[in-house]
Amino acid sequence: MGVGRLDLYHQPAAEVTAKMGHRILVVNFKNYPEVLGEGSLRLAKAAASLNLGAVEVVVAPPTPMLYAVTSSVRIPVFAQRADLGEQGKSTGATIPESIKASGCAGSILNHSESRIPMDVLRAAIERMRSAGLISCACAETTEEALEIAELEPELLAIEPPELIGTGLAVSKARPELLTETAEALRDVGYKGTLLCGAGIVSGEDVSTAIALGTSGILVASSVVKAMDWSSKLRELGAAMSL
Numbered sequence: 001m002g003v004g005r006l007d008l009y010h011q012p013a014a015e016v017t018a019k020m021g022h023r024i025l026v027v028n029f030k031n032y033p034e035v036l037g038e039g040s041l042r043l044a045k046a047a048a049s050l051n052l053g054a055v056e057v058v059v060a061p062p063t064p065m066l067y068a069v070t071s072s073v074r075i076p077v078f079a080q081r082a083d084l085g086e087q088g089k090s091t092g093a094t095i096p097e098s099i100k101a102s103g104c105a106g107s108i109l110n111h112s113e114s115r116i117p118m119d120v121l122r123a124a125i126e127r128m129r130s131a132g133l134i135s136c137a138c139a140e141t142t143e144e145a146l147e148i149a150e151l152e153p154e155l156l157a158i159e160p161p162e163l164i165g166t167g168l169a170v171s172k173a174r175p176e177l178l179t180e181t182a183e184a185l186r187d188v189g190y191k192g193t194l195l196c197g198a199g200i201v202s203g204e205d206v207s208t209a210i211a212l213g214t215s216g217i218l219v220a221s222s223v224v225k226a227m228d229w230s231s232k233l234r235e236l237g238a239a240m241s242l
C-alpha cells in the first residue's frame, strides 16, 4: 500500500508524511555506475514492483533521471539535493520548484556528501515546504540533529559519515548514537520521522535500527550494488515490519 505519486501532488507535505506511515525505506542511488541513466529506471521499477506492506519505499535517483523515474513509477521519488537558485534567471541549480515539477515528492538535504550551512538548510526546508515537497534532512551527530529538528523537516536522517559505504552498520557500530538521538528528539518534541543510515547491509541491521528507536532507513550501496535488487529490498523491508 504505497503512497502513489499522484496522491502526493495535492497534499501538504506534513499530511503526506503522516500517510507515509512509520516505516520508510529511502534508497539513495547516489552516482553509482549501476544507476546512471537507464539503470535508475530499472532500480526504481524493481523497487516499485515490490509489495512491502506498510513499508514505504522512496527512491532518490541522480538529478538527470528524476523526471524519467517519476514518469515510470508510482512510488515517491526524492531528489538527492535541492539548491536555492532563483526561479528564473539561475543556471544549473536544482531548485525545489523544478524538483516538484519533475513529479518528485521531496528531496534529501544536507547529506554528508553534499553539506550545506545551517542557514541555507533552513531556507531550503522552508522553500521545499512552500513547494509542497518533503524534506529529508541529514545530520551527522545528535547535536546537529537537534539543531535541524528546530527547522521541522518531515524526515530527519542520522548518518555518521565515517560508516557510509563501509558495510559496518550504524545500528551495530554506533547503537548509542541512535538511541541518544531518538531520545533527544523525543524530548524536544520533534514531530517528524527519524531515519538512520550508513553501512546498512542486512535485514538484521535494519531490525536493530528499528529496535533502537528509528522509523526507517536511508540506504545506498548495499541495494545499488546488490546482485539482485528486489531480493535485497525485500530483505531490508521485511526486517522493518517484524
Ligand code: G3P
Pocket (backbone or CB within 6 Å): 028, 111, 159, 163, 164, 165, 166, 167, 197, 198, 199, 200, 218, 219, 220, 221, 222
Ligand atoms: O544516503 C545513504 C547513505 O549515505 C548510506 O550509504 O552506502 O552506507 O548505505 P550506504
